Amino acid sequence: MNRLSKLKINAILRPPSNQLSLSIWTVVAAFGSYFCMYGFRKPFTAAGYEEFTLMGLSYKSVLVTSQVLGYMLSKFIGIRVISEMPPAVRGRTILLLIGIAQSALLFFALVPVPWNFICLFINGLPLGMVFGLVLGFLEGRRATEVLAAGLCASFILADGVTKSVGSYLLIAGVNEFWMPFGAGAVFAFPLLVFVGMLSQVPSPTQNDELHRSRRAPMSREDRRLLFLKYATGMTLLVGAYLLLTILRSVRADFAPEIWKGLGHAAPPSLFARSEIYVMFGVVLINGMAVFIINNRRAFFAAMAASVTGFCLVGLALVGLNNTWFDGFQFMVVIGLGLYLPYVAVHTTIFERLIAMTGEKGNIGFLMYLADSFGYLGYVVVMLARGGSKSNAGFLDFFIALSWVGAGIAFILLAGGWFYFAARTRPGQPGKIIRGEGVAV
Numbered sequence: 373m374n375r376l377s378k379l380k381i382n383a384i385l386r387p388p389s390n391q392l393s394l395s396i397w398t399v400v401a402a403f404g405s406y407f408c409m410y411g412f413r414k415p416f417t418a419a420g421y422e423e424f425t426l427m428g429l430s431y432k433s434v435l436v437t438s439q440v441l442g443y444m445l446s447k448f449i450g451i452r453v454i455s456e457m458p459p460a461v462r463g464r465t466i467l468l469l470i471g472i473a474q475s476a477l478l479f480f481a482l483v484p485v486p487w488n489f490i491c492l493f494i495n496g497l498p499l500g501m502v503f504g505l506v507l508g509f510l511e512g513r514r515a516t517e518v519l520a521a522g523l524c525a526s527f528i529l530a531d532g533v534t535k536s537v538g539s540y541l542l543i544a545g546v547n548e549f550w551m552p553f554g555a556g557a558v559f560a561f562p563l564l565v566f567v568g569m570l571s572q573v574p575s576p577t578q579n580d581e582l583h584r585s586r587r588a589p590m591s592r593e594d595r596r597l598l599f600l601k602y603a604t605g606m607t608l609l610v611g612a613y614l615l616l617t618i619l620r621s622v623r624a625d626f627a628p629e630i631w632k633g634l635g636h637a638a639p640p641s642l643f644a645r646s647e648i649y650v651m652f653g654v655v656l657i658n659g660m661a662v663f664i665i666n667n668r669r670a671f672f673a674a675m676a677a678s679v680t681g682f683c684l685v686g687l688a689l690v691g692l693n694n695t696w697f698d699g700f701q702f703m704v705v706i707g708l709g710l711y712l713p714y715v716a717v718h719t720t721i722f723e724r725l726i727a728m729t730g731e732k733g734n735i736g737f738l739m740y741l742a743d744s745f746g747y748l749g750y751v752v753v754m755l756a757r758g759g760s761k762s763n764a765g766f767l768d769f770f771i772a773l774s775w776v777g778a779g780i781a782f783i784l785l786a787g788g789w790f791y792f793a794a795r796t797r798p799g800q801p802g803k804i805i806r807g808e809g810v811a812v
Contacts, residue, residue: 387572395515398573399522402506404566405466406523409502410530411559412473412552413439415538416480416492417625419548426486436625437754438489439496444747446500447740454504455590455737462505463571469498469505470563477553488549500743503527504736509573511723511735512587513580514662517670520719521659525651528711531624532647534559583665584727587734598733599741602725605795608788610742612678613717615781617746618753619685619774620710623703626766633767634699646700650707654715661720667728668796674720675789681712682785685778689771706774713785717742728796 387397416435424431457465473495480491510519537558541551576587590598599606623630636642657677664670688706691697697705722738757769 399519401566401569402510402523403526405570406506407526407530408559408563410534412470412556413499414534415555416552418535418538424485434489435492439492440751442493442496443500444751446497447744447747450501450504450740454740462508463567466502466505466567469502472498474556477556481550481553504740508736509570512576512584514583516723517662517719518659521655524715524718525655528651529647532644536644590737594732595737598731605788605791608784610745612781612784613742614746614749615777616714618750619777620714621750622770629766630770636699646703649704650711653708654711658715658719667724671724671728674716678713678716678785681709682778682782684709
């Protein structure tokens with residue numbers, strides 16, 4: 373590409389200077405970038421792969437577990453890579469990682485069964501770092517909750533929409549092993565546009581840093597000191613998030629099987645329709661945290677929203693058992709219950725934790741610390757259930773898992789609430805509490 377072409381592209385992708393317009397630009401860029409990433413990750417779950425098994429195991433379970441293993445390993449690698457990465461290289465790194473993932477999907481179609489499961493491991497390995505790179509453009513701003521809520525809306529909606537794209541390709545006659553590569557090709561050009569927009573987003577202003585603290589790359593020693601200082605509270609939060617990740621991932625990756633258990637044939641549009649309701653509810657509630665200027669109040673408001681989410685999970689389970697809800701209503705209510713705390717962690721809890729304590733840190737480190745153990749837990753669950761040759765009865769498995777997981781997560785989250793309430797009491801000597809942008 374010659375210099376003139378580059379200048380034209382930069383002119384087209386130059387963000388507006390007006391603050392409101394810039395925020396809209398940023399949230400569109402972040403939403404679009406991560407939405408498109410899901411097109412390289414999730415469409416394969418729309419297929420059943422029911423004709424195949426591996427060592428007596430359901431082949432779809434093997435494929436899901438294989439991809440999640442790569443995704444989990446990526447999260448552990450990302451604890452260091454994402455927390456240390458300079459902002460200037462984030463955009464091209466996103467494109468490089470997704471390019472590797474799409475190449476793996478090509479080999480998934482070319483390599484014969486059963487050895488092609490390895491290709492999904494390779495596919496998941498780069499994709500696990502994309503979220504942290506996108507989130508890095510959004511953190512440390514006065515509007516971070518709104519921007520991050522928009523980003524999180526992408527993976528709520530994209531989870532259903534990309535499955536719908538995969539289902540439509542299957543209906544059109546595309547082979548189930550070529551379908552994931554074809555779905556990725558659908559999202560390739562939009563991805564380039566959105567990542568180009570994201571790369572033009574300017575750094576946080578001095579006013580942003582005054583209210584939310586400056587975010588900088590972290591060294592190994594920085595990470596160690598931050599964790600040790602709040603080890604008990606962070607362990608409780610990570611434990612709750614681990615269980616939440618398991619439940620959310622099971623609902624996402626085995627949606628066709630759960631819908632079937634609920635008595636629905638799960639046409640392509642159903643995946644997207646249920647997630648639209650979930651997305652609007654979750655984004656509206658979590659995005660409102662941006663109006664709470666005091667960082668400590670915003671942190672505990674997000675914790676309260678998370679507790680409410682687990683209560684909704686319980687309501688969904690009781691409602692299904694007592695036929696208060698039909699299958700569609702159950703999936704919407706339990707989706708809302710799971711995504712409320714899941715998104716609160718991404719948008720507010722870690723963002724305001726750093727801001728209210730004034731510690732040196734960034735969301736990338738905290739998110740990848742939580743995500744790595746969350747996906748490790750999911751892998752363990754998938755391996756433990758791997759003895760089943762099919763996915764029959766998956767609804768009963770999901771309901772039992774939801775009762776246990778949501779109950780324990782509720783207790784861990786309550787423990788984290790009391791821990792940080794004690795450690796960050798306003799006016800407590802020796803503690804730095806950031807309120808409306810100043811230490812008090």
